[in-house]
Amino acid sequence: MLNTLTPATIRETANALANVVNRTPIITSRSLNQQLGGLKLFLKAENFQRVGAFKFRGAYNALRQLSSEDKQKGVVTHSSGNHAQGVALAAKLLNIPATIVMPDDAPVIKRTATAAYGAQIISCSAAQREAVSAQLVDQHNYTLIHPYDNDHVIAGQGTAAWELIHDVPDLDIIFTPVGGGGLISGTALAIAALTPNIKLVGVEPAAGDDANRSWRQGTVCRLTAVPQTIADGLRTRFIGQRNLAIMRQYVTDMTTVTDQDIITTLQFVWSRLKIIIEPSAAVALAPLFCGHYHLPTGTKVGIILSGGNIDLTQCGFFHQLND
Amino acid sequence: MLNTLTPATIRETANALANVVNRTPIITSRSLNQQLGGLKLFLKAENFQRVGAFKFRGAYNALRQLSSEDKQKGVVTHSSGNHAQGVALAAKLLNIPATIVMPDDAPVIKRTATAAYGAQIISCSAAQREAVSAQLVDQHNYTLIHPYDNDHVIAGQGTAAWELIHDVPDLDIIFTPVGGGGLISGTALAIAALTPNIKLVGVEPAAGDDANRSWRQGTVCRLTAVPQTIADGLRTRFIGQRNLAIMRQYVTDMTTVTDQDIITTLQFVWSRLKIIIEPSAAVALAPLFCGHYHLPTGTKVGIILSGGNIDLTQCGFFHQLND
Numbered sequence: 001m002l003n004t005l006t007p008a009t010i011r012e013t014a015n016a017l018a019n020v021v022n023r024t025p026i027i028t029s030r031s032l033n034q035q036l037g038g039l040k041l042f043l044k045a046e047n048f049q050r051v052g053a054f055k056f057r058g059a060y061n062a063l064r065q066l067s068s069e070d071k072q073k074g075v076v077t078h079s080s081g082n083h084a085q086g087v088a089l090a091a092k093l094l095n096i097p098a099t100i101v102m103p104d105d106a107p108v109i110k111r112t113a114t115a116a117y118g119a120q121i122i123s124c125s126a127a128q129r130e131a132v133s134a135q136l137v138d139q140h141n142y143t144l145i146h147p148y149d150n151d152h153v154i155a156g157q158g159t160a161a162w163e164l165i166h167d168v169p170d171l172d173i174i175f176t177p178v179g180g181g182g183l184i185s186g187t188a189l190a191i192a193a194l195t196p197n198i199k200l201v202g203v204e205p206a207a208g209d210d211a212n213r214s215w216r217q218g219t220v221c222r223l224t225a226v227p228q229t230i231a232d233g234l235r236t237r238f239i240g241q242r243n244l245a246i247m248r249q250y251v252t253d254m255t256t257v258t259d260q261d262i263i264t265t266l267q268f269v270w271s272r273l274k275i276i277i278e279p280s281a282a283v284a285l286a287p288l289f290c291g292h293y294h295l296p297t298g299t300k301v302g303i304i305l306s307g308g309n310i311d312l313t314q315c316g317f318f319h320q321l322n323d
Numbered sequence: 324m325l326n327t328l329t330p331a332t333i334r335e336t337a338n339a340l341a342n343v344v345n346r347t348p349i350i351t352s353r354s355l356n357q358q359l360g361g362l363k364l365f366l367k368a369e370n371f372q373r374v375g376a377f378k379f380r381g382a383y384n385a386l387r388q389l390s391s392e393d394k395q396k397g398v399v400t401h402s403s404g405n406h407a408q409g410v411a412l413a414a415k416l417l418n419i420p421a422t423i424v425m426p427d428d429a430p431v432i433k434r435t436a437t438a439a440y441g442a443q444i445i446s447c448s449a450a451q452r453e454a455v456s457a458q459l460v461d462q463h464n465y466t467l468i469h470p471y472d473n474d475h476v477i478a479g480q481g482t483a484a485w486e487l488i489h490d491v492p493d494l495d496i497i498f499t500p501v502g503g504g505g506l507i508s509g510t511a512l513a514i515a516a517l518t519p520n521i522k523l524v525g526v527e528p529a530a531g532d533d534a535n536r537s538w539r540q541g542t543v544c545r546l547t548a549v550p551q552t553i554a555d556g557l558r559t560r561f562i563g564q565r566n567l568a569i570m571r572q573y574v575t576d577m578t579t580v581t582d583q584d585i586i587t588t589l590q591f592v593w594s595r596l597k598i599i600i601e602p603s604a605a606v607a608l609a610p611l612f613c614g615h616y617h618l619p620t621g622t623k624v625g626i627i628l629s630g631g632n633i634d635l636t637q638c639g640f641f642h643q644l645n646d
Contacts, residue, residue, distance in 0.1 A: 025348065047597045267635060274370045276597040276632040312590060321357040 003226055005151050005246070006243045007193030010186070011063055013155040014162040020093070021159065024048045026167050029273055029281075036288055038297035042171070043285070044164040047277050047308025050111075051085040053233075054306050055147075055250050056159045058182055059086030061156030062145050063094050071096045076142040078129040080106035082307050083147040087137045088117035090275075099142060100314040101133045108313050148182030149240030158186025164302050165194045173199040173295065174302040177283040178211045178254070179234035181243025183306060188250035198302075203283050205229035206256040209238045215247050230259045233280030233307065255293060257286040269305075281305040328474050328569070330516030333509070336384055336478040337485040343416070344380050344482065347371045349490050350628075352596055359611055361620035365494070366608070367487040370600050370631025374408040374436075376556075377483045377629050378470075381505055382409030384479030385468050386417050394419045399465040401452040403429035404556055405630050406470040411440035422465060424456045432634050471505030472563030481509025487625050488517045496522040496618065497625040500606040501534045501577070502557035504566025506629060511573035521625075522575040524616075526606050528552035529579040534562045538570050538577045553582045556630065557604030578616060580609040588612045592628075604628040 027043040046054040063075060074097035077087045084100045091098035098119040102111060103126035115121055124132045137144050146153065160183070161174060174191065176184045184202045191198045204211050208227025214220050223236040229235060239247075257265075265282040268289060269275060284303050287293035296299065350366040369377040384477060397420035400410045407423045414421035421442040423591040425434060426449035438444055447455045460467050469476065483506070484497060497514065499507045514521045527534050527595045531550025535545050552558060562570075580588075588605040591612060592598060607626050610616035618624065 052597060067645075128393055270599055271633075271635050272375075274375060274599040276599060310594075312594050 009155045009190045010158045010193045014159045040300045042168045043303045049242045051089050052309040053082035055086035057081040057159050058153035058156035060090040062152035063090045070143050075145050077134045077145045078133040085113050086112045088119035092118045093238035141273045148180030154186045157183045158190040161187040161190035171302045172300045175201045175284040176304045178202040178204045185243045185246035188246050201253045204256050206258050209256050212254040214317045231280040261286040261290040276308045277305050278307050278310045332478045333481045333516045357527050363623045365491045366626045374403035374412050375632040378405040378409035381479035383477035384412035385475035386413045393466050394439045396464045398468050399459045400468045401456040407437050411437045411442035415440045466572035471503030479552045480506045481513040484510040484513035490495045494625045495623045498524045498607040499627045500524040503525045508566045508569035511569050525577045527579050528554045529581050532579050535577040538646045554603040584609040584613040600632045601633045
């Protein structure tokens with residue numbers, strides 16, 4: 001199925017999803033632009049997407065295109081994060097049975113949110129997730145919805161940039177976070193379809209720079225352990241083959257940020273922009289915000305804020321208040 | 324100066340402020356509407372206003388109308404909260420010297436934000452704030468910008484509802500928080516000017532229900548101590564005479580919420596709507612959200628989310644991350 005995707009796919013996908021996904025707002029800030037030396041930033045706020053993250057786009061796009069027979073059999077995925085919730089809601093809307101394999105130690109809040117969309121949850125140890133999912137596919141003929149190594153998922157994720165490019169004319173460059181590569185490869189295709197001269201930069205937590213290395217070397221580099229980073233949505237050990245192929249063709253640059261950069265950026269966004277984003281979303285803004293990446297004054301920059309799902313029970317503020 | 328305000332004043336004010344204030348977004352949520360039994364809620368997100376709260380509207384409106392001579396002499400106010408920041412930014416924009424009298428124990432973050440707008444800050448004990456301000460007025464002929472008992476401030480605050488009513492046709496009812504009464508009296512005048520049939524409900528923390536009692540009794544009731552509530556923007560001991568006069572004429576109902584109601588509502592807004600609001604802003608939504616106030620299915624409800632300034636250093640999440 002590698003490389004069945006073309007820029008035209010994104011156009012069809014954007015039309016197909018238009019009435020299902022939220023057309024999320026684009027946020028601008030005078031003070032942020034000033035602070036960054038006169039850049040013009042446009043933040044695509046996918047924290048306001050359904051399920052709180054862009055992942056709903058790809059999940060819905062994959063599920064809507066299953067055959068009637070496959071829809072009846074159901075789907076399975078093994079994410080404990082935003083992709084799980086995306087699949088669960090898409091399945092609910094399309095009346096497809098969904099099973100989510102979650103590690104025992106997944107936060108209660110994520111388990112609850114996923115279950116609330118009506119998905120069946122199966123617990124196992126983190127190490128067994130893939131095996132358990134594969135077993136379910138064998139037993140029940142479920143379709144596995146891979147979180148990023150899937151053409152329909154990639155095309156769906158690309159619709160966020162599709163909207164951004166339509167809403168902000170003359171963008172010069174777009175930054176996305178990179179985990180498995182679903183968002184950045186979809187974004188690449190949206191750019192290619194609409195305005196190929198827009199540059200595209202992928203940002204990764206420094207603790208797991210496999211996508212940076214893969215993109216530079218042209219082969220998928222695999223980390224031996226799950227990277228330790230606050231950006232919980234980007235704790236992938238390797239990107240997909242099809243994601244790498246698209247990235248090699250369209251991505252202009254790749255860079256990394258430290259967890260401290262992520263936290264500094266997160267704190268600014270919460271306190272000054274007044275929106276809740278998750279650490280993984282701060283990753284795309286961090287290189288500019290922390291002064292590690294320089295662009296000429298006046299550059300029009302798109303940033304994909306990927307999501308806003310964060311466990312507020314970690315927030316002492318609410319602890320204190322609930323006491 | 325009592326009762327120089329008319330609904331027409333709001334119209335002029337809205338026009339005068341249109342290019343200075345942010346026209347803040349109106350937020351809707353499918354899941355919130357469902358959860359509240361099919362109400363249609365429209366949240367006017369003044370947390371996205373300049374300085375992070377509606378208070379900028381009133382402050383700017385008061386300062387812009389000073390005589391040239393008074394502008395040159397400067398202004399003073401004695402707030403440690405959002406009004407202080409509103410006055411400081413308005414003064415900066417209008418090139419007016421501003422002095423803010425702040426209690427010694429004001430949070431560092433508020434002091435820093437106010438100073439960042441270029442205002443002079445004078446510290447004193449909390450009990451001496453009024454006296455110190457009065458002294459500064461005497462010494463320097465500063466104009467005191469009262470946070471709510473001031474016609475221009477009231478008219479400015481009313482422009483938030485003015486925008487809301489323009490952007491959402493056929494609203495049935497609007498809820499605002501009540502501290503000193505500036506926002507609700509401005510809102511009342513906006514309703515009177517545009518669509519007098521919209522009902523208006525004021526909500527107050529139960530710990531300080533002086534506005535509820537004042538409105539029912541028709542005289543200003545004064546609390547002997549500052550009310551102990553998490554809603555730090557509403558810790559006023561009494562409302563203004565001119566605010567009461569307007570409230571008696573236009574307000575349909577008043578109600579109260581507990582701190583637990585405020586926290587429950589705040590947590591929902593942060594975690595599900597993905598926006599940062601402060602406890603005082605949650606107050607207006609809390610009666611409906613917590614099931615204490617019932618309206619028929621389909622009712623179109625406007626809620627003024629008053630602001631989003633909150634000290635995130637209280638948030639253990641960032642502590643933990645910064646360690």
